[in-house]
Amino acid sequence: MLIDTHTHLDSYKFDEDRAEVIERAFASGVGKLINVGFNRETIPTTMKLAEQYENIYAVVGWHPVDSIDMKDGDLEWIASLCDHEKVVAIGEIGLDYHWDTSPKDVQQRVFRQQIALAKHKKMPIVIHNRDAHEDVVRILKEENARDVGGVMHCFSGSWETAKQCLDMNFYISFGGPVTFKNSRVPKEVLAKVPLDRILIETDSPYLAPHPHRGKRNESSYVRHVAETAAEITGKSMEEIAKITYENAINCFGIR
Incomplete structure (x- = not known):
């Protein structure tokens, strides 16, 4: 059984x-989905x-x-x-210096406020970092x-950055980009992350994995990420x- 630890199934791209x-995700062996608002x-x-689906959980927070x-x-x-029984983390929170929509000082203030809230609520956080x-x-x-x-969501940094995050009690999550043929750094990082700290995700409808690259992503495609992770780590699917x-169960405290 698989878990897609980061998806946006409420996106307008799924309205039809x-x-x-x-149902396609569940039928393909994805047992639980974690949707991010x-x-x-x-x-x-x-x-x-x-609230509608027993095996869909929620992460809520304010994007940078x-x-x-x-x-x-x-x-x-x-x-x-x-306090809702289906909310399992605060996120996705963090910093995004790629899109010039919010000043850096505002992003950093909101990021710090939500970390403080997570500590007060004793909940894990899901980090967006671009x-x-x-x-x-x-x-x-x-x-x-x-x-x-x-969780370091859809991790794209170096092994040095990953090590610092691992030291701070974070899981490293890999999505579609790790399946791309030219994704040397994510593959190298995945190979070094301890097995008990690896998560997989889709970030659907974005970042579809090979062989669906460039198309709308969906949670059933998390299997392709798992297959790549198995190949890199030398484990079976x-x-x-x-x-x-x-x-994922341990990270999010899902009963």
Whole structure:
């Protein structure tokens, strides 16, 4: 059994066939799905999916790209949702220096606020990091994020960065890019990460793995990520499925 630890099934890109996509994932051996709501629009739709399906769980938080839009009361809203039985982490939070939509100081303030909330709620965090490796690691250290740990979502950094995150109690999650033929660094990092710290994901509808690259991604495709992880680690597909499933259960505290 597999777990897609990061998906966006509430995306408008699934509006025409969402139920079919979800059932296709379950039929293909994906036992649980973790859907991520990251702003004012997607948090409610994420919660609706988690309440509708027994094996869909929710992660809620404020994405760095949207941090400029966080209003008074939004942090309290997220805090209240953390008490819901299907919410398993706060995220995706972090820094994104690629898209110039929110000033860096605003991103960093909102990031720190949500780490503090996670520590108060004793919940893991899911980290979005794009072109901001140094500042993400620095803030995680300064805020003692090791107290809660969590997931480095769709990891794209170096082994040196991965080591620092592992030392802070984080799992390293790999998505579609690790399956690409030219993805040398992600493959090298995956080969070095301890087996009990590897997670797999799709980030669907984005970043579809080979052989679906360039098309709409979906949760059933997490199998391709698992197959690549098995090839890189020298394990069987069944072993990687079991390892990453148990890792996800432990990371998110899913009963």
